[in-house]
Amino acid sequence: MKQETKCIQAGYTPKNGEPRMIPIVQSTTFKYDTSEDMGKLFDLEASGYFYTRLQNPTNDYVAAKIAALEGGSAAMLTSSGQAASFYSVFNLAGAGDHVIASSTIYGGSFNLFNVTMRRMGIDFTFVDPDCSDEELEAAFKPNTKAVFGETIANPALIVFDIERFAKAAHAHGVPLIIDNTFATPINCRPIEWGADIVTHSTTKYMDGHDATVGGAIVDAGKFDWMAHKDKFPGLTTPDDSYHGITYAEKFGKEGAFITKCTAQLMRDLGSIPSPMNCYLLNLGLESLAVRMDRHVSNAMKVAEFLEKNDKVAWINYPGLPGSKYYERAKKYMPNGSCGVIAFGVKGGRKAAEEFMKHLKVAMIATHVADAHTCILHPASSTHRQLTDEELLAGGVSPDLVRLSVGIENVDDIIEDLENALKAV
Numbered sequence: 001m002k003q004e005t006k007c008i009q010a011g012y013t014p015k016n017g018e019p020r021m022i023p024i025v026q027s028t029t030f031k032y033d034t035s036e037d038m039g040k041l042f043d044l045e046a047s048g049y050f051y052t053r054l055q056n057p058t059n060d061y062v063a064a065k066i067a068a069l070e071g072g073s074a075a076m077l078t079s080s081g082q083a084a085s086f087y088s089v090f091n092l093a094g095a096g097d098h099v100i101a102s103s104t105i106y107g108g109s110f111n112l113f114n115v116t117m118r119r120m121g122i123d124f125t126f127v128d129p130d131c132s133d134e135e136l137e138a139a140f141k142p143n144t145k146a147v148f149g150e151t152i153a154n155p156a157l158i159v160f161d162i163e164r165f166a167k168a169a170h171a172h173g174v175p176l177i178i179d180n181t182f183a184t185p186i187n188c189r190p191i192e193w194g195a196d197i198v199t200h201s202t203t204k205y206m207d208g209h210d211a212t213v214g215g216a217i218v219d220a221g222k223f224d225w226m227a228h229k230d231k232f233p234g235l236t237t238p239d240d241s242y243h244g245i246t247y248a249e250k251f252g253k254e255g256a257f258i259t260k261c262t263a264q265l266m267r268d269l270g271s272i273p274s275p276m277n278c279y280l281l282n283l284g285l286e287s288l289a290v291r292m293d294r295h296v297s298n299a300m301k302v303a304e305f306l307e308k309n310d311k312v313a314w315i316n317y318p319g320l321p322g323s324k325y326y327e328r329a330k331k332y333m334p335n336g337s338c339g340v341i342a343f344g345v346k347g348g349r350k351a352a353e354e355f356m357k358h359l360k361v362a363m364i365a366t367h368v369a370d371a372h373t374c375i376l377h378p379a380s381s382t383h384r385q386l387t388d389e390e391l392l393a394g395g396v397s398p399d400l401v402r403l404s405v406g407i408e409n410v411d412d413i414i415e416d417l418e419n420a421l422k423a424v
């Protein structure tokens with residue numbers, strides 16, 4: 001199946017007389033005829049459902065659709081993108097371990113790694129995604145367990161060189177985790193470029209309608225955990241909390257990562273999305289390919305307009321031939337990158353705030369990457385906890401305005417921007 005078809009059909013195939021749409025299994029628990037039947041599930045001897053904190057059929061249908069879209073072997077949903085980022089790293093690294101991350105990742109991920117996960121005893125090195133080979137090489141330590149990057153950085157819009165970082169990670173025997181939220185599997189499939197684990201904030205384009213917060217983790221099923229047995233004891237040695245199961249032996253390359261993440265992390269931390277939210281996410285996924293196409297074409301026209309406007313100091317959109325990331329975006333995202341544009345208004349922070357006051361179609365919202373055109377000044381909102389140095393290291397200048405171009409008629413969006421720029 002092609003991506004457009006998978007958006008509609010993958011993950012759930014009704015049998016004779018069954019509902020056409022994914023059923024919402026709004027039940028916390030599941031009934032069994034004998035204790036023995038249920039015991040097999042607890043021992044991971046049989047697959048099935050017993051308690052929705054770990055797994056639920058509605059969630060699994062939607063996870064299977066996302067796995068198909070990314071070309072992965074297994075996937076799971078989480079209650080937020082933050083939970084997906086946390087699980088993807090914590091499933092591999094614990095106290096005393098080290099992880100390398102791109103310095104331009106989403107502010108929430110940066111804070112999660114740099115503050116909260118450091119408190120848990122995990123060390124992080126943040127590298128410039130455009131660093132030299134020597135700098136990247138120097139970041140690896142004997143206790144490095146993963147490398148983490150973002151296909152298109154939110155909000156800096158820096159395009160990550162997935163293939164290069166995958167090669168470096170693999171040369172050191174560790175997997176590459178890619179947050180593919182902004183590109184979506186419609187525009188980029190990181191697994192094809194060597195990524196081992198792909199994460200999403202499904203809150204953004206996948207849901208696409210400002211309706212549900214959620215996350216997803218997809219395993220490529222390619223990383224050979226047993227070949228690096230000493231590095232990943234959580235996957236390659238018996239789990240005492242699961243009757244001595246060794247995930248990589250019992251579930252192989254294709255299933256070990258997601259099974260461990262579900263059986264241990266979801267069991268103990270419980271960031272499961274509600275079946276209702278997964279159902280809503282699925283509605284978003286059905287139109288994802290159509291929407292992404294429109295987001296990209298609208299954003300391209302808006303970017304061309306902004307580039308020519310003399311009130312605009314600078315613009316970064318990977319689809320513009322003038323962008324530093326144009327060639328890289330063409331390689332990884334030949335059909336277009338995303339609907340998000342970063343730019344600066346001449347006059348800096350104050351001018352940006354004045355400009356935003358005059359907008360009518362583009363709404364001020366912390367949200368990004370959905371059907372509604374919205375706009376944000378990160379330095380005074382989402383990123384206000386970061387210092388100027390941290391902002392700049394994250395690729396966010398104090399005057400950066402993040403415009404998320406929606407799927408409205410593009411003429412209305414451009415007229416709105418034009419009027420607001422005139423008022424500055």
Ligand SMILES: *Cc1c(COP(=O)(O)O)cnc(C)c1O
Nearest residue numbers: 080081082106154181201203214
């Ligand atoms: C929003 C976002 C997240 C966090 O996701 P939530 O669903 O808000 O928890 C992670 N990564 C990226 C790139 C994001 O844009």
